[in-house]
Amino acid sequence: MAAPVTADDLLTRVDGFLAAHDPAGDRLEFLRARFDAGLAWVHYPVGLGGIGAPRVLQSVVDQRFAAAGAPDNRPRRISIGLGMAAPTVLRHGTAAQRARYLRPLWTGEEVWCQLFSEPGAGSDLAGVATRAVRDGDGWLVDGQKVWTSMAHQARWGILLARTDPAVPKHQGLTYFVCDMHAPGVEVRPLRQATGEAEFNEVFLSGVRLADELRIGAVGEGWAVARTTLMNERVAIGGNALPREGGMIGVLARTWRERPELRTPALHDEVLRLWVRAEALRLTGVRLRQQLAAGEPGPEGSAMKLAFAALTQQISGVEVELLGAEGLRHDGWDATRPEEVDLIGRGATYRWLRAKGNSIEGGTSEILRNIVAERVLGLPAEPRTDTGAAWKDLPR
Numbered sequence: 001m002a003a004p005v006t007a008d009d010l011l012t013r014v015d016g017f018l019a020a021h022d023p024a025g026d027r028l029e030f031l032r033a034r035f036d037a038g039l040a041w042v043h044y045p046v047g048l049g050g051i052g053a054p055r056v057l058q059s060v061v062d063q064r065f066a067a068a069g070a071p072d073n074r075p076r077r078i079s080i081g082l083g084m085a086a087p088t089v090l091r092h093g094t095a096a097q098r099a100r101y102l103r104p105l106w107t108g109e110e111v112w113c114q115l116f117s118e119p120g121a122g123s124d125l126a127g128v129a130t131r132a133v134r135d136g137d138g139w140l141v142d143g144q145k146v147w148t149s150m151a152h153q154a155r156w157g158i159l160l161a162r163t164d165p166a167v168p169k170h171q172g173l174t175y176f177v178c179d180m181h182a183p184g185v186e187v188r189p190l191r192q193a194t195g196e197a198e199f200n201e202v203f204l205s206g207v208r209l210a211d212e213l214r215i216g217a218v219g220e221g222w223a224v225a226r227t228t229l230m231n232e233r234v235a236i237g238g239n240a241l242p243r244e245g246g247m248i249g250v251l252a253r254t255w256r257e258r259p260e261l262r263t264p265a266l267h268d269e270v271l272r273l274w275v276r277a278e279a280l281r282l283t284g285v286r287l288r289q290q291l292a293a294g295e296p297g298p299e300g301s302a303m304k305l306a307f308a309a310l311t312q313q314i315s316g317v318e319v320e321l322l323g324a325e326g327l328r329h330d331g332w333d334a335t336r337p338e339e340v341d342l343i344g345r346g347a348t349y350r351w352l353r354a355k356g357n358s359i360e361g362g363t364s365e366i367l368r369n370i371v372a373e374r375v376l377g378l379p380a381e382p383r384t385d386t387g388a389a390w391k392d393l394p395r
């Protein structure tokens with residue numbers, strides 16, 4: 001058996017790569033070459049952007065590239081593609097699908113969106129009504145999706161659709177890659193509480209998808225979607241951050257730089273949140289170490305749950321600290337952002353946007369159910385729909 005790749009091995013590879021590729025040269029060429037050298041996501045297999053290294057070593061590589069001033073895939077570091085579509089394609093896709101999708105996804109040449117939620121199917125995702133019907137050698141898709149982040153930029157969408165209404169809801173689903181440029185795909189902006197239109201409604205009317213766009217077997221869509229959902233929670237709640245990274249960093253800086261704003265009561269509050277943010281960050285480190293050994297489990301749900309509560313509390317304290325200044329919003333102009341920046345812009349934006357953290361990627365109520373059942377071993381919620389065909393369920 002080959003010896004495991006170490007941090008030193010990786011740094012040697014990065015330094016060799018940097019000697020051969022000018023970080024100040026063509027950005028896209030540099031990123032493509034980095035992928036081909038297996039230094040994109042190091043835990044992926046050879047030929048698919050990685051070298052099968054332990055996942056925890058990714059930050060070693062990223063830091064070395066950043067220190068050399070190398071370009072990264074900003075502003076298209078959109079977590080749907082990188083954090084959710086990629087691990088799903090890797091696990092359930094065919095060799096041809098992996099080879100086709102992963103490289104332009106990682107370089108940011110192709111943005112992905114997630115066509116899961118529907119007006120009648122959010123928390124109850126297995127209830128989706130969007131239909132995919134066999135049409136010769138492909139499929140015809142009709143339905144409506146909602147809250148589709150970044151669909152206005154997306155080249156591809158991961159799509160959960162119903163292919164058999166006559167079986168129980170979890171069994172009649174199939175997972176597709178939706179061609180967002182196909183005729184019949186209509187993307188309409190939805191304005192959020194922040195004012196900007198980061199997400200969309202997507203109408204799918206007679207969209208024809210080739211069978212090569214199917215991921216996994218017909219009727220196995222729920223198993224594929226579970227991979228996406230598990231990774232979604234890690235992507236939202238388990239980002240690798242330095243100490244005082246993210247929203248706590250913004251609050252801590254304001255606290256240090258604006259002594260005139262401080263009050264004794266807020267002093268205690270800021271300290272308490274700082275300690276919780278640090279504990280959460282370290283829990284994230286542990287989670288990523290566990291991930292090195294396999295798939296994300298329910299711990300990802302717990303992280304996402306804690307992350308959502310914390311961002312809402314931190315942004316609330318920041319607004320309180322800033323007083324009237326904290327209530328001044330910097331724009332309601334329905335911007336179509338190029339990337340979702342949870343900590344950018346002003347304090348009011350952060351406070352409003354953090355509300356979405358406890359809804360997107362599974363609501364806090366649903367995540368508490370997962371933690372209760374799968375971590376604490378409490379009895380499962382009573383279900384009335386087990387065994388019934390989807391078409392017979394009340395809607």
Ligand SMILES: Cc1cc2nc3c(=O)[nH]c(=O)nc-3n(C[C@H](O)[C@H](O)[C@H](O)COP(=O)(O)OP(=O)(O)OC[C@H]3O[C@@H](n4cnc5c(N)ncnc54)[C@H](O)[C@@H]3O)c2cc1C
Binds near residue numbers: 369
């Ligand atoms: C900023 C943002 C971005 C998003 N981006 C995307 C995206 O890109 N793609 C996509 O597909 N979706 C996206 N979503 C949608 C998101 O995944 C759903 O909003 C979420 O799953 C909740 O579904 P719902 O809105 O239908 O609420 P519902 O399922 O109707 O839930 C309403 C309330 O009832 C509670 N509830 C429901 N069932 C239970 C239960 N069994 N036990 C306890 N409480 C329950 C919920 O927790 C919630 O509080 C996004 C949402 C937001 C806010």
